[in-house]
Amino acid sequence: MRATSHSTPAILVAALAGSFYALAAGSAWAWNLEEASAPYKGQTITIACEAYAPCNAFKKFIPEFEQRTGIKVTIEAGDLGQIQQQTLTDALTGTQVYDLVQMTNLVIGAWGEHGFAEPMQPFLDNAALHDPGYKLEDMSQGVIASTGTYKGVLYGIPYMLNSPFGIYRKDLAADPAEQAAFKAKYGYDTPFNGDKWIEVDDWQKWRDVAEFYNRKPGEKVAGQTLDHELWGTAAAFKRHITLFYDYERVLLGMGGVMVDENRVPQFDKPVAKQALEYLLDWRQFSPPSYKEYTWDEEYADFCTGKLFSTPGWADSTAMEEKPEECPVVSGKIGYFLHPGPHTVADGSSWVIPSKSQHKEAAFLLAQFLGTYDVQSRCHPLGCLSFRKDVLANPELDDDGATVLFRKLLSDPNLVYPRPALPEWVELQPLLLDELSAAGADQQDADTALAKLQAAFTEILQP
Structure with missing residues (x-):
């Protein structure tokens, strides 16, 4: 861990003090x-996070951190793609904003490969900084491996x-008449039966349900x-970036990978075409604005009752x-894991830029927000806890996403660890170019995938 010169004496004093008290008091x-x-009182740290539920939940606990530490926290929240671009630009230029x-x-992968991120282990090994109650083994190993680790660091x-x-x-x-009409049309009982948690074993069934519940004004649904x-x-x-994740979820569920x-691209496999054509088929059951659609619109239209699924x-x-x-939809939502063998081990990690002038204060904040005390209080507010002890709380037995995450954590074979390639920074825009062009009918699926296979191969297999 590298420290700025002006803070080094303070760090040494804190570390020596911690050692002295540990020796003097023992386990007490x-x-x-x-x-x-x-030692960091009076510092101001700037953090960047996506303007969705976890970031919003953390905002409620940061004043507590500020009051207890005297460290001021400035928050920049925005679209995930924008945050990624801003923070990477900051790292590339060394402007030291975040x-x-x-x-x-x-x-x-790019942050680790180019030395933009500060290794976390030295902070965890520093007794003056590390809360001994904060243990990585209590947390989702999928999140740690997928979003926090690169080449074993x-x-x-x-x-x-x-x-x-x-x-x-x-x-x-849940309407019996809708269920009967579905069976009459498709010849099988719908798995979308009105239960809060359902099992969907085939992507075709989700497609059939999407077609069935596509209704126009004046038509009836559930009476x-x-x-x-x-x-x-x-x-x-x-x-x-929504398009990257949505294509990947279908591809993984159908047994494929990118x-x-x-490091060999797999867009020339039949499953890659099957997954893309599935998403393209969905367009006829989607809002006509699908060419300008992201997860923000998915959220907004589901929230206002315009989407069945x-x-x-x-x-x-x-x-x-x-x-x-x-x-309109609160309390009326049902949940299901994707059909097929895998879903991605996704989430996010806190990273400290190597050019940060306030690394120790930043670590203390990330650690504070990850403690059992804070996570147990903020998970019901939407911070999406990665702690196994928090997710196991029986009081969360009726929480939709929590129950699904318990299933994922209990069966590691379901979870796909996407490789942390440094080249994703280059590859991601290429994938968005080709898939969005296919979605706009500017090219067919075969052309889009052939371009991706060639471009990915050039970058990954030079």
């Missing part, structure tokens, strides 16, 4: 945040657990006449379940 000595943060940033798997500590899943309107699906369109699902084909363990994320369902936020 207890770490506390107020003492650990004393002290703590939310990091995803798609950029952690720990560069990030968990921010949130947020693997993708599907959601649907269980209140509409009610619609005064607006109800779309069966949402295909998001804007050139936005890049294998040997949609690809889901826990950071959006945390808001959709709030009556004051989404009164």
